[in-house]
Amino acid sequence: MVDYRNYKVWQKAHLLVIEVYQTTDAFPKKEQFGLVSQINRAVISIPTNIAEGCGRETQKELIRFLYISSGSAHELEYLIMLSKELNFINDEQFSNLSSKIEEIKKMLASLIKKIKQDL
Template identity: 65%
Template sequence: MVDYRNYTVWKKAHGLVLDIYKTTRNFPAEEKFNLISQLNRAALSIPTNIVEGCGRETQKEFLRFLYIASGSAFELEYLILVSTDLKFIDKASSEKLTSDIMEVKKMLYSLIKKVKSNLNSAKN
């Protein structure tokens, strides 16, 4: 079991959650159960899955949760795009959030590669 707070990707994803929540506060009220909920859940899913994976007993299980976190990052990226196209997020905020999401995606990819490499080394 690993302390999730030791992972830089978790720290970055946690900050992203806070930024998404701040951003969705400005959305129209009628989006409360639509885009607001979807954005918040997708953002929360990233660090939550990292945390859950850290609590698992095997690296293989951890890897599965990292893949789920990665999928949520891709989902979040699209939700930012559609929110921008609908004029719920201004261009500057959208670019900052998208950049942060891209960084999280790259960090997850690197961690996934590392865990897979460790798993393959353990098999040999």
């Protein structure tokens, strides 16, 4: 078992959760149970699955949860793009969030690859 808090990718994902929650707080109230809920579920799934995977018994199980986390990052990427197209976020917010999501996706892919090599 590894302490998930030691992973840089978890740290960045945790900070992204806070930023996304602050961003979606400004969305129209009519989206509270629609897009906002979906975005918040996707973003929180990223660090949550890293943490859950670290609590599992084997490296193969950790990899499985890292893949789930990566899937959530891809989902979030689309939802942020949709938010921009609906004018719920501006260009600067979109660019900022997109670059952070992209970095997390790359970090997850690298971590998966490293763990697979160590198996």
